Amino acid sequence: MCGRYSFSKKKVPLAHRYAERLEGLTFEPNFDARPSQQLPVILSTAEKAVMATWADPTKQEDGKPILPFNVREENLLFIPRFRELLPKNRCIIPIDGFFEWKEVEEEEESSTQAHTPEIGLDLFGNPIRSEAEKKRLKKAKPLKQKYRFTLKQEEPFGLAGLWRETLHQDTGEHYPHFTIITTKANAAVEPYHDRMPVILTPHIENIWLDNRLQEKDYLKVLQPYDPRQMSVMAIDDYESMLGNYVAPKLNSK
Structure with missing residues (x-):
């Protein structure tokens, strides 16, 4: 779920709440962001956004990755390594759209x-x-159609996430990695997938980044987003990776 998204700094208006956070951070527009790539994240412990790697596949003793590309909000309290991150290692992942595929x-x-x-x-x-x-x-692989999910006004928005620093064995330096928190799909996403990323409203972003609150305060905001505020469209898979969100021709696949 939510294994791809897009984000371009050029699409962040100067008056947007992310503009100041992203000031001074250099990164290329990414129309097909995927795990293992370095992407901007907003931390609860820093004034400015930083570049972090999406997911850390390093295996633990149980064979599972230290930080997968996403984690269910239902599991945050039941998996120790995620619960340990919740008090101080919450983050916001700024995006302008995410993608899902559905079999045709x-x-x-x-x-x-x-x-x-x-x-x-x-x-x-x-x-x-x-x-x-x-x-x-x-x-034969099943034929799939790609869909793009945005807010109705197509403004940048934030996803709830967790982050952690991982020690690089070769350099001895610590590098930040992040994961996206998912919840059950709302009415806009459910026809395409049973899960969706946790989308935060501007008000809830302030709660999510506030380190003075308690665990229960963070957990209660991890809810499906209002589907009435979202848009979805079928798009051409190849064109979308170039930032061209055009509808595919009928029977063109």
Whole structure:
């Protein structure tokens, strides 16, 4: 869930609440941000945003990553390494949109029919396929459509996250890494995925960054965002990586 998002400093107006935080931070526009990349994050312990790596795949003794690319809000209290980060290591990930993919079943069926040899039907009316055709269908990847989720006004917004510093074995320096917190999908996202990132309103951002509050105060703000304030559109997968959010042509995939 939420394995890709986009963010460009050029899209942050001077009057926006992120403008001052991002001042002095240099980074290229990223229209296909993904785990392992360095991206801007706003910390609860610093006035200015910093560059941090999305996720830390370094394995622990149990074989799980120290910091996955996302973590369920339901698990924050039950997994010790995440609960330890909650008091002081909360962060906001500034973005201008995130992406999800959904299988396109109808087009996939049409494609399957086009490749299925006319070799008759069985007693139940199902097509009889050769062994080669069965192998081809088994290897075939499902066709997926890419969708972009934004706020209705398309202004930059923030996702709730956690961060931690990881010691680099070669240099001995500490580098920040972050993860995105997810919650159950709202009515805008649910048709495409059952989870969504926790989107913070400007008011809730202030709560999320306030280190004087208690654990319960942070947890209660991790809710699905108001779907009436969101927009979603089908987009061309390749064009979107260039920052061109254009709708794909019908049956073009």
